[in-house]
Amino acid sequence: MERYTRHKNLFAEGKMEQIQKARVMVVGAGGLGCTVLQLIARLGVDTLHVYDCADVDLPDLNRQILYDEFDIGEKKAICAARKLRCINPNIQVVAHTDKVDESTLLPDVDLVFDCLDNFQTRFILDRLLYPLHIPMIHGGVNKFFAQVTSIVPGQSKTLAELFPVDATSIDKQTTKDIFPPVVTITASIQVSEGVKYLTGQHSDMLINKVLMIDTFANSFEIIDFN
């Protein structure tokens, strides 16, 4: 039985091959990142770059589903890469333990997932990627709530244009309290968006639209941006 039998027939002819050729970068291997990484690895891309400069800590284990107690103290990027290679040895996984900043030299990738935990670095990533025409699938969570949007250069506004906010103030307002299910829901939708991008279904993506998720009220609502 072939590894991708259960999902490859969902895509039109040639589309699974596009996924298998994809080089993907995930920035942040925390709550969102763990689920995004695992789903992307299982889908079967070509190369997966994992960026995170932090270590695994005990409070991470409520939602960061790639890690367990034996991983505490290890660099998340390295630990995640090791786990992902076990999940799918057919893909290349590259761990990056340096912090993303204005001077970061990005690897040659087709798609980036923003799984960061702060808007300051998100806006840096936005500024780095947009001129390179590399799309970024954004996810952000707080308490029971989240949002997802897809930044596709040439088709969408930048993240900073969609959310013209003071990054520091948003980061201060964001609590450390996060309902674990909202993280996996949000990350799963990010991956769904990423797959749509890789398989050319751009018209079905959240481009200039933000999906607002409220697990408290079981509400999913799309806001159109003009």
Place this chain on the structure above:
Amino acid sequence: MEIRVKLFATLRLNLKVSQVDINSNAPISVLTLLNLVSEKVGSDIIPELIDNGEIMVGTIILIDGFNVLHLNKLNTIIEKECVVSVFPPNGGG
């Protein structure tokens, strides 16, 4: 005209309301709209959204998808039926 005001994310927790419909026979400003929402829900939502007469840093107010920061901020006039969305982006990961 009917104006639907939708509040999202942590504003829902703090303000205990997710959506309010306001009817107005005349054009009104965003500030007036928010005051009408306060009256309707029976609690002052202004301190959650406005600081020193300005939209609180980090809060986004859209009128049918147009950010009021790019219009006339709190003085933006609403003249027709629309949906006003108010939210702070969620920052965690």
